[in-house]
Amino acid sequence: MSEKKVATTAVRAGINSDKHHGAVVAPIHLSSTYSLKGFNEKRDFDYSRTGNPTRATFGQAIADLEGGSTGIVTSTGMAAVHLICQLLSVGDKVLIPHDCYGGSYRLFVHLAKRGQFDVLVVDQSDEQALAEALVQKPKLVLIETPSNPLLRLVDIEKIASASKAVGAIVAVDNTFLSPILQQPLSLGADIVFHSTTKYINGHSDVVGGVLVTKTNELGEELAWWANCIGITGPAFDSYLALRGLKTLPLRMAAHQENANSVASYLNKHSAVEIVHFPGLEEHPQHELAKRQQIDFGAMLSFELKGGVEAVKVLFDNLSLFTLAQSLGGVESLISHPSTMTHAGMDIEAQKAAGISQTLVRLSVGIEDIEDILADLEVGLSASQSANVSPLSAPSKQPKFRISAAQAAVW
Ligand SMILES: *Cc1c(COP(=O)(O)O)cnc(C)c1O
Numbered sequence: 001m002s003e004k005k006v007a008t009t010a011v012r013a014g015i016n017s018d019k020h021h022g023a024v025v026a027p028i029h030l031s032s033t034y035s036l037k038g039f040n041e042k043r044d045f046d047y048s049r050t051g052n053p054t055r056a057t058f059g060q061a062i063a064d065l066e067g068g069s070t071g072i073v074t075s076t077g078m079a080a081v082h083l084i085c086q087l088l089s090v091g092d093k094v095l096i097p098h099d100c101y102g103g104s105y106r107l108f109v110h111l112a113k114r115g116q117f118d119v120l121v122v123d124q125s126d127e128q129a130l131a132e133a134l135v136q137k138p139k140l141v142l143i144e145t146p147s148n149p150l151l152r153l154v155d156i157e158k159i160a161s162a163s164k165a166v167g168a169i170v171a172v173d174n175t176f177l178s179p180i181l182q183q184p185l186s187l188g189a190d191i192v193f194h195s196t197t198k199y200i201n202g203h204s205d206v207v208g209g210v211l212v213t214k215t216n217e218l219g220e221e222l223a224w225w226a227n228c229i230g231i232t233g234p235a236f237d238s239y240l241a242l243r244g245l246k247t248l249p250l251r252m253a254a255h256q257e258n259a260n261s262v263a264s265y266l267n268k269h270s271a272v273e274i275v276h277f278p279g280l281e282e283h284p285q286h287e288l289a290k291r292q293q294i295d296f297g298a299m300l301s302f303e304l305k306g307g308v309e310a311v312k313v314l315f316d317n318l319s320l321f322t323l324a325q326s327l328g329g330v331e332s333l334i335s336h337p338s339t340m341t342h343a344g345m346d347i348e349a350q351k352a353a354g355i356s357q358t359l360v361r362l363s364v365g366i367e368d369i370e371d372i373l374a375d376l377e378v379g380l381s382a383s384q385s386a387n388v389s390p391l392s393a394p395s396k397q398p399k400f401r402i403s404a405a406q407a408a409v410w
Contacts, residue, residue, distance in 0.1 A: 013061030068212035070219020077195025080209035160188030198328030255298035332365035
């Protein structure tokens with residue numbers, strides 16, 4: 001475990017590790033296989049699915065930043081979630097949050113349908129529901145905070161200690177904040193994982209994942225499974241993610257500064273019904289965010305007044321924000337959870353999860369804040385002057401219906 005400050009650990013990852021040529025930056029090793037020194041004389045690496053120097057450097061860097069022992073780099077964020085599933089046997093129970101990442105929800109629910117384990121879907125902010133689920137002694141408890149897209153928080157320390165009291169392994173999805181802004185292992189988690197596709201790589205040109213364990217023992221077990229099922233990440237992606245990682249602390253600071261300004265701007269705007277951002281004092285878990293997180297992050301969502309037509313007008317009038325899924329890249333993205341990330345849920349399920357059709361999610365980038373705010377102003381004033389009746393939305397048929405085909409793909 002590194003004793004250095006995070007910015008130093010991020011920048012120095014892999015620096016001066018090349019013993020052969022003295023390359024300052026960790027070289028990329030694309031070879032799929034490695035020679036033995038001689039008969040039955042192995043080197044550190046033998047085959048790239050099992051181990052690769054570039055991947056090992058990146059994995060160790062994230063382990064150091066998270067304060068864990070072992071970092072396992074996977075081909076995607078979902079591969080990291082799937083890897084955790086290897087800890088479960090038939091008959092075991094896994095407790096997942098009702099508002100976790102849609103892909104995680106889909107994986108757990110569908111593997112449970114095939115009988116690989118049983119799944120308990122719980123609103124973890126509901127203490128009674130959580131306590132009742134824990135009585136069933138789950139083997140694994142998954143936590144994701146802040147949640148997507150409503151930025152709800154749950155108390156990692158509290159849930160981890162209650163879960164461990166019944167013998168569960170606790171895994172936290174830390175994708176939304178990165179190790180720079182939240183360190184779940186120090187709050188009692190056994191495993192922390194990321195989609196490195198998001199903030200860690202940060203440049204929207206890699207799809208990847210990483211998982212860090214607190215103990216060596218659990219790390220060895222999961223590394224064994226990662227090799228066994230073949231979900232380790234490619235060397236090239238590790239190289240790029242390691243490159244992105246060096247500026248992670250700087251990027252997070254810039255992302256956050258912009259997100260704070262955007263949140264207060266939206267909070268005062270007459271076209272906006274409500275802003276969901278843990279940094280706002282009126283956010284229901286603002287105090288928890290201050291205690292549990294190192295800072296508030298740069299993801300936020302808001303609800304527009306005036307129905308789903310207002311959302312369309314807003315999107316049509318933005319030029320800087322790109323309408324796209326994903327998050328955590330240097331560029332600002334905007335999305336409509338109801339028809340995009342959460343399209344797999346029918347409208348009723350969306351309502352139950354608190355996702356309205358006027359909900360808009362922002363991944364605030366690191367462009368100049370004046371340009372970001374100017375773009376939002378153009379979009380919001382257009383949506384306001386489009387003369388959308390605020391009464392039209394709830395009673396009418398929704399304009400953006402989720403088609404059966406779309407739902408089937410999910
Ligand atoms: C994107 C994401 C994932 C899945 O990661 P992929 O890299 O897309 O496979 C998991 N959890 C969260 C919170 C995410 O945002």
